[in-house]
Amino acid sequence: MIIDLPKTFRFYFSKKGNKKLKGKAEVKNGVLCIYGDVPFRRLMYNVTYCLKGKNKCAYCGKELGRKDVTLDHAYVQDMGGPTIPNNLEPCCSQCNSQKSNFSKEQYARFLLLNKADRKIYRKTVEKEQKLMRRNGMYSFPTEWLTQMDIKKFIVRVDLNKEFKGREYNRIKSIYQEYVILQRPIITDKDGFVLDGFPSLMLAKEEEIKVVPVIVLENVKVKF
Numbered sequence: 712m713i714i715d716l717p718k719t720f721r722f723y724f725s726k727k728g729n730k731k732l733k734g735k736a737e738v739k740n741g742v743l744c745i746y747g748d749v750p751f752r753r754l755m756y757n758v759t760y761c762l763k764g765k766n767k768c769a770y771c772g773k774e775l776g777r778k779d780v781t782l783d784h785a786y787v788q789d790m791g792g793p794t795i796p797n798n799l800e801p802c803c804s805q806c807n808s809q810k811s812n813f814s815k816e817q818y819a820r821f822l823l824l825n826k827a828d829r830k831i832y833r834k835t836v837e838k839e840q841k842l843m844r845r846n847g848m849y850s851f852p853t854e855w856l857t858q859m860d861i862k863k864f865i866v867r868v869d870l871n872k873e874f875k876g877r878e879y880n881r882i883k884s885i886y887q888e889y890v891i892l893q894r895p896i897i898t899d900k901d902g903f904v905l906d907g908f909p910s911l912m913l914a915k916e917e918e919i920k921v922v923p924v925i926v927l928e929n930v931k932v933k934f
């Protein structure tokens with residue numbers, strides 16, 4: 712898939728500490744080029760702000776101060792929604808928490824309902840989501856998704872217990888119940904893994920050979 716990118720964009724990253732990190736990213740001829748160490752999610756947040764601004768809630772339209780803005784996953788993370796600009800919306804914290812597990816369209820419908828109906832609607836959506844999971848489905852557009860042989864990935868980080876946190880535990884429990892990898896792996900155009908390391912770890916442990924992937928065709932990691 713192609714992610715939304717601004718015409719010009721530059722991002723520098725450096726972090727001191729026991730593991731020194733340094734990198735940069737820039738948009739060149741419509742391609743987001745990444746050099747060195749750049750935390751992928753943070754990069755996506757910055758691209759999103761550059762594209763969509765920080766001063767207005769995407770859902771209720773409220774004006775926002777610079778510090779009030781939060782980023783919401785329009786297709787929820789719990790249903791596989793990736794951290795990419797196409798799926799991120801700057802919004803107020805009230806909308807972000809109230810929207811919770813709704814998609815953008817579902818939340819718009821929810822806002823029109825009275826209190827009693829809102830409760831019922833939330834339950835209905837929860838049921839729908841469970842059913843989708845049972846059928847091995849994600850909530851985001853199917854054309855974003857491909858399948859890839861796990862051997863074809865380029866991985867430059869150590870897959871170790873650093874990734875065995877809350878996200879990994881959630882992915883594992885969903886896998887045990889529904890036999891679906893809750894979060895697809897995200898790669899650049901050549902299969903370089905950018906996000907989804909806990910999913911990749913679990914896939915290796917469970918010996919899953921072909922996994923769900925979102926390939927970002929206009930992102931390139933340069934060595």
Ligand SMILES: [Zn+2]
Nearest residue numbers: 768771803806
């Ligand atoms: Zn709002």
